[in-house]
Amino acid sequence: MTAPAADSPVLLRAEDVRVVYRRAGRRTEAVKGVTFDLREGRCLGIVGESGSGKSSLARALLGLEPDAATGRVLFRGRDVLTMDRDARAAFRREAQMVFQDPLGSLNPRMRAGDALAEVLLVHGRARTRREAAEQASEWLSVVGLDADYAPRYPHELSGGQRQRVNLARSLCTGATFLIADEPVSALDVSVQARILNLMKDLQRTRGITWILIGHDLAVMRAMADDLLVMQSGGCVESGPASAVLFAPRHPYTRTLLSSVPDVPSSLSRRFAT
Numbered sequence: 429m430t431a432p433a434a435d436s437p438v439l440l441r442a443e444d445v446r447v448v449y450r451r452a453g454r455r456t457e458a459v460k461g462v463t464f465d466l467r468e469g470r471c472l473g474i475v476g477e478s479g480s481g482k483s484s485l486a487r488a489l490l491g492l493e494p495d496a497a498t499g500r501v502l503f504r505g506r507d508v509l510t511m512d513r514d515a516r517a518a519f520r521r522e523a524q525m526v527f528q529d530p531l532g533s534l535n536p537r538m539r540a541g542d543a544l545a546e547v548l549l550v551h552g553r554a555r556t557r558r559e560a561a562e563q564a565s566e567w568l569s570v571v572g573l574d575a576d577y578a579p580r581y582p583h584e585l586s587g588g589q590r591q592r593v594n595l596a597r598s599l600c601t602g603a604t605f606l607i608a609d610e611p612v613s614a615l616d617v618s619v620q621a622r623i624l625n626l627m628k629d630l631q632r633t634r635g636i637t638w639i640l641i642g643h644d645l646a647v648m649r650a651m652a653d654d655l656l657v658m659q660s661g662g663c664v665e666s667g668p669a670s671a672v673l674f675a676p677r678h679p680y681t682r683t684l685l686s687s688v689p690d691v692p693s694s695l696s697r698r699f700a701t
């Protein structure tokens with residue numbers, strides 16, 4: 429499989445993005461000036477230890493930290509942090525977050541099909557309930573779930589199936605850019621590989637651009653075209669994933685890598701296709 433072109437147009441450019449939380453007189457610099465380009469159709473992995481600012485950066489990129497984020501986040505050339513209401517509404521359809529815990533982010537009292545139908549109606553993708561239900565079934569099939577799953581409640585689905593519904597819900601707005609924050613860390617290893625393969629397929633067949641946040645370097649090796657390593661709110665190293673993983677320049681990246689016993693062989697075991 430070939431990686432998406434490294435010279436496709438830049439979809440998102442982060443320039444000196446900072447996130448500073450102020451709460452009860454305390455000031456936390458969660459992100460300390462991160463700059464990178466993400467090209468269309470590629471998957472950027474963001475790794476770093478717990479508390480290094482990965483989720484804060486992700487929220488800032490989606491315009492979800494209006495009080496804490498500064499810098500520039502250019503999406504198709506327009507700054508997410510300062511865009512007007514109309515531009516923001518369009519951006520919200522195109523850029524979506526996928527969370528780690530699908531049970532926590534799905535409404536327990538809503539059937540899978542209805543959860544998708546609601547999003548389709550809210551975003552104006554469907555005009556009638558009936559149209560929304562039809563489209564919901566199509567989106568379920570895109571993520572590998574047949575029509576039998578539409579009437580199921582979240583507790584009637586496995587963790588992997590819930591994450592599929594969650595992905596469908598993010599995609600059905602017409603999203604082309606997804607940020608997945610630890611999307612598989614709550615799942616069994618065998619299920620992880622299937623969800624990651626689905627994400628890879630969506631990248632390949634639908635041209636979805638991803639940011640994938642995680643701790644697991646074997647996952648990053650399998651998924652990421654580019655990699656950004658964070659430490660204490662800053663970016664210590666970034667570049668093509670193969671270069672960062674196999675010829676890391678920064679001592680912190682080397683430390684991260686040395687904590688994974690054998691990246692290539694653990695990979696081939698887990699992601700053999």
Ligand SMILES: Nc1ncnc2c1ncn2[C@@H]1O[C@H](COP(=O)(O)OP(=O)(O)OP(=O)(O)O)[C@@H](O)[C@H]1O
Pocket residue numbers: 449450451456457458476477478479480481482483484485
């Ligand atoms: N809403 C908030 N208010 C105040 N401080 C916050 C908030 N969210 C995160 N922080 C702090 O910002 C820093 C970065 O947190 P963040 O959640 O972005 O890290 P992370 O890399 O996503 O960690 P993890 O791998 O554990 O998810 C931490 O010190 C955290 O305590």
Ligand SMILES: [Mg+2]
Pocket residue numbers: 482483484609
């Ligand atoms: Mg996080």
